[in-house]
Amino acid sequence: MTVPDVMDDWAHLVSTALVGTDRRPLPAAGPGPGADPAAQLLARAALAGLARRVGRPPERFEGALPQPAPPDPRPALPQAAARRLRTILDSYPKYLPEWLAAVRRAGFRLPAAYLPPLLDIGRTNMLIRADLAAVLAEPGRWLAAASGNWRYLLREARAEARPEDWQGADPDARVCYVAGLYLSDPQAARRLIRQDWAAQRAAVKLGLLALVSRYPDPDDVSFVQGLLKDPSKQVRDEATLLAGGLERRSAKPPPPDFTAEVARLLAANRGVGRDLHNFVMTRSGEPWPHDGALLLIDALAERGGRAAKAAWSDWIAEQVQTAVADNAPLTVRDRVAGLVADQAVAAALEGAAPRVDFAAMLALLDFRRDMLAELRLS
Template sequence: MSQSSTGTEPTGSVLWEELVTSALLGTDRRPPPAVVTEPGGDPSAALLDAAAVLTVRRRAGLRPVRPAERPEPAPADTRPALPGAAHRRLGQLLADRAAPSGGGRRGAAPDLTELLPQWLATANGHGYRAPAALLPALLDAARARADLRPQALAFAGGRGLWLARFNPEWKFALRGAAGGGVLLPDTTDAPAVERLWEEGLFAERVALLDAVRGQDPAGALALLSGTWATERAEDRLMFLDTLRTGLSPADEVFLERALADRSRNVRTTAAELLSALPRSAFAQRMAERAAACVRPGPARDTIAVEPPAECDAEMQRDGVVPAPPTGRGKRAWWLGQLVEAAPLGVWPRVLDRRTPKEIVALSVTDGWAEELHAAWCRAAVRQRDAEWSRALLGTPANPPEAGPGTSSLAERAKLLAALPEGERALWVADFVSAHGLSDAFQLLGVCAVPWAEPLGHAVVDALEIAREAGSYPWSFSGVMGLAERCLDPGEAARLDLLTGPPAESESASPGAGTYWSEAFHRLVSTLRLRAAMRDELAP
């Protein structure tokens, strides 16, 4: 095979295409390119020889490329290193996460996977840095479990974000980090803040606004006001949500402007924020509307309700949605929105200076009690009013379906969240003592961890009663899982007595004794493991 020394030789890709064409059409109809043939030689043999050579080149030959620039070094992490025992424990927790599940019954061994969130929270509380060698496993764990991400990313720090840039499977970390993983400027550096606000990506701008809001609420409001008119509707909604931090009367003028926004979601969020400012003009307008609908009744100790007859333009401007969901009456829907947005302080003035507890106990005419109480519950949650929450929760001993404010356990859990932690735990402890654990799962979930002593004792007592009664044990598995994560580790010694199999009565569920024994063994083992983890992380 000869190479022509004159003219322009075809490149590899062009030559290959010409050889393929000759092979398809035949060398008689389409001779191979002259560059691969010799005078008087066999065209077919020359074509095959050239194809063989070019195939080897295509498969094995790579053109040299410019080497990529080295990445910037990972940022320094000046937080203290983990103690050795805690370092080893983290490796065990992350390795257990990747272990295959055996399925079926859990047995008596602790579930290490469920302890990882608590371990991360404690480590972050002490301000430790993540070991560099465990960062990949930590990011893998956070990728698999969204609930781990806030704590895992805080623990991983800047080095974790630096590493996440090199693996597409970890891109969630960049989305979840402030500024999409990009360092934000110092919030006191006005030119840098202004430049990023004007030129940054959406995620960077949201993170920037949130950071500035935490340091300088007025400065954040000024940033947002300057570009509000040019922002997209979905962006305005996200930006508006940052005003929840440091919300104050200084935000009222801006939020009033947002009530006229062309996006319904923006209007609704602005109305919600304004309703949390009880002295705002918006709150007063809603109070007047709600008070016109809810008045003292004709008989003593009653409340009369007359819902709005229409949803006028002014109501709609203030965020009242005119069209009700399927199955709701229009007037009931409008009434609920007005009462929910009205400051709770209006009701003692309207209803003869009564306290919230006295108001909730009043009889409501014409079957409006459920609608009115539900709206008061939403208002108490939104305004985080502890006095109204107590009144609407009532006495823990009341049956769940006979609560003064609501029979919904989900709404009761939200009301409990407005109470101080200690009071919340006592209320739930009394509820468990009175009604057992069947209806307590959602209520237990809002109590601070570890559970206060009265609550822990109430839960253990209720579990012991269920065990001794031979109750169907698998219905308590959810509460058992909560107890493993939330009971004070100091309860382990007390629970040792319950690890043996109970005497099974004729009415006991088959296999209940073995299950209860395994469950209490696992609970005790988990509590002791949590105590060890806590000690290992102690500075």
């Protein structure tokens, strides 16, 4: 049996295995392992399976070829930044949002090989989708249109809004237009959603609800509550969840000033404690003010010079230390570098290991500094 014959016979082998060789006998294929039809089926399946693994001649394609990817006129990403992206994806994925935002501002074009892995990450990380869509631009949208797993990108804003996207029949394009409108004129986006809601299909409504959730506003509560009678059950379910989240959000007081709250918690707990840790963790993922970050660094330095009061305080200090490295502005780097030098001198004189590892904090700050500096190259 030739390789093409084996490959053509695969569907028949599968169906025969499902219904049984007694009901669907195999076609003659020359000598086999005895007269047992089941043994012959297994032998033929082994041969066909091997052929599928090795490869087969290409099938003749009679359809129209897809349009090539659109050109991207932006300058190519510097080589150092491309190497940095590989390191981020392999070892420091927590810095990908900051890196993507910086690339978006710098206006570079990514190497094509990085588009698929980034699109895969965006499937589960919704926080990066707006920046990812801007960075991948039209080539990314072209690639996303070819795969159902990446179609979420088609609902993100384009670099330039196209009114025909809203007027057309494509639900992804309609959501894409409103996403862009949110970036340029949020109030106009909200008016458009309310005015045309009844005329939209369920797929568009779900995409619009996702945008309302991403860009919440106190005025959205009554609108979302009114959707609990929408004809689509899926829309009603999503609206119920969103209404509850918006109500809880509107009932919460505004977050306290970061620096003032850090100072208050340090005074109340006489240093780095559980309450401070909890507050710091709730503010991770957002830029911290310079003064507030310095308060945390100085508190860690003070804690490093005295004994811990509880076993869990070492873990808390490590968590706060990492959070500072990840969220503090890079303007605190010189302060951390000075503390690293002080610890080196103390270790040489006293021979004791530091209780707070400022060298590790400095290494992460330097990673972020170099990561952003590489994008300022021309």
